[in-house]
Amino acid sequence: MKYGMIGGFTKFAFAKTAFDYIEKEIPGIKMVTYKPRALREYKAIVERTPGIGSMKENMFVMTMYAGAFLIALYKKADGKINEEKLKGLIYALSYCPLMVKAKQGKSAFTEKEIANRTKQAKWSRDHIEEYPMNWYYYFETVPGKDEYYITHRQCGICKLTRREHCEEITKHLCMMDYYTFEMQGAVLDRTKTLGYGDDECNFHLMSKERAEEIGFVPSPDAK
16 A cells, blocks of 8 residues: 555544553553654555555545554554553544544435445455455445445455464454444444454444334344
8 A cells, every 4th residue: 555645544533542541551651762663664564565445446445544553553563552541542543533523423324425335345345356355345225224234255454464473462453343333323233243253343333213113122242
């Protein structure tokens, strides 16, 4: 991928929240040397990762850059970010100011959103040989309802953590899905996740009103 404008924007969006959290929660890290090392690693990860298409074609481009940023933070912490601190960091970044501004109050169930997801799901399957690092998925709506299913058979973040030899953090990165959809007024139910070693990610999304209508109860096996 190219670092460029998207790489710089991702750093701008996440850096302050990330470094403030790490400085507060992980005092063993020397921030004066850690910050530049982590940012250099982020740029290096971006530049050595094969591209997955343009932002217009693929809504997951930003997700890949965000994944690269989190991986860099984790790798350059030299083992000091344990599982609980990593969960906290991911939560903090999911609700950083620019993420909230981008997602909060914007419905996941608009006609435009549905059309875009339908189009891009097909594009992902049609171009997987051209962009093997990309996601490969299916999108299915429930006619007349604020409800749909996304089934990922391949995941770009899983591929990226594998390339960067830090697969142990993948399942925690998957939690961002719950946070971003929640900001868009959606309830996510998911019992299978590629990041946990399952054969697919079985997203079931519904509006809060639709969840109430069908008497939705969160699965005890949610991932």
